[in-house]
Amino acid sequence: MSTITTTALQTSYPPILPKSFNGNQPKTIRLYPLSNYTFGTKETQPEEDPSVLARLKRLEEHYVEHGMRRTCEGILVCHEHNHPHILMLQIANAFFKLPGDYLKPEDDEVEGFKMRLNERLAPVGSQFSGEGVNEDWEIGDTLAQWWRPNFETFMYPFIPAHVTRPKECKKLYFIQLPRQSWFAALLSFGCWLTACVEVLSVPKNMKLLAVPLFELYDNTARYGPQLSAIPHLLSRYNFEFIDENGQVVAVTPGGGPEDGYVPKTRVLAGGTDEEMKDDNGIKDENGIH
Incomplete structure (x- = not known):
């Protein structure tokens, strides 16, 4: 058996410094730690359709009356140990989806989207309910x-050449999360209220899950083509990772997760006590969106 010995390459030539690679830099987004936010549960929201066939039938009825359906979903990003995580919903221990939903025919796109986000994620009786x-x-x-060309489950990130009247368009928006939740901000100022939510x-x-990017990447078998x-x-963005004290602790490109830490999906709300404690979250469960 031969032995391979690795030695440092020695040369008399000076090092060649690469030219600047900073032209047309992407936007830099600040990501705040998961610990800056608080999570809870509220009343059950049953799915409108008992089956996929029923959902497609309702889509067809909508199209006949109002034309193409408009759907908006949000990509909410935070970080855990300097690795981006996506906030995502899981329904019936099977299907994964982003917060959001279809818009009503009369809704303005952005304002209607905000209302659907409130329905999914805003706590009852909080600062998110009511005027403003x-x-x-x-x-x-x-x-x-993403475009749905026909009354079927398949959606595409383009409109197929033979399709002139798609049945649904789904837009994915980046949602910038604030530095910390209203609840955490009150505590940081020493305000103790009995009605904090x-x-x-x-x-x-x-x-409500926090799913690391590496778990989504190239994982269509579990999450489907849209989420994966x-x-x-x-990847169009650079990131600044902020700690609980508001300090920049890592940047893109730069430092990654702490030594020995492996990002994992976390159950933030709506799971059992054991799931809430277990960093592995729902990795043993199956389901796609």
Whole structure:
């Protein structure tokens, strides 16, 4: 058996410094730690359709009366140990989806989207309910458009050549999360109120997950083509990772997760006590969106 010995390459030539690679730099986004936010549950929100066939039938009825259906979903990003995580809903321990839903025919796109985000994630009786609620969501860039050419489950990130009247368009928006939740901000100022509420609440029949980007990447078997494409969509940005004290602790490119730490999906709300404690979250469960 031969032995391979690795030695440092020695040369008399001076090192060649690469030229600047900073032309047309992407936008830099600040990501705040998961620990800056608080999570809870609220009343169950049953799914409107008992089956996929029923959902497609309702889509057809909508199309006949109102034309193409408009759907908006949000990509909410935070970080855990300097690795981006996506906030995502899981329904019936099977299907994964982003917060958001279809718009009503009369809705303005952005304002209607904010209302659907409130329905999914705003806690009852919080600062998110009532007049002026829609100002609390910061709707960022449109990151993707998916098209449904027919009354079927398949959607595409383009309109097929033979399709002139798609039945649905789904837009994925980047949602900039604030530095910390209203609840955490009150505590940081020493304000102890008996009526403090969680800033993000998920219906009891759903789970709110924090899914690391590496778990989504190239994982269409588990998450489907739309969700597994999110790492590609976010690659357009640079990130600054902020700690609980508001200090920049890592940047893109730069330091990664702490030594020995492996990012894992976490159940933030809506799971059992054991799931809430277990960093592995729902990795043993199956389901796609």
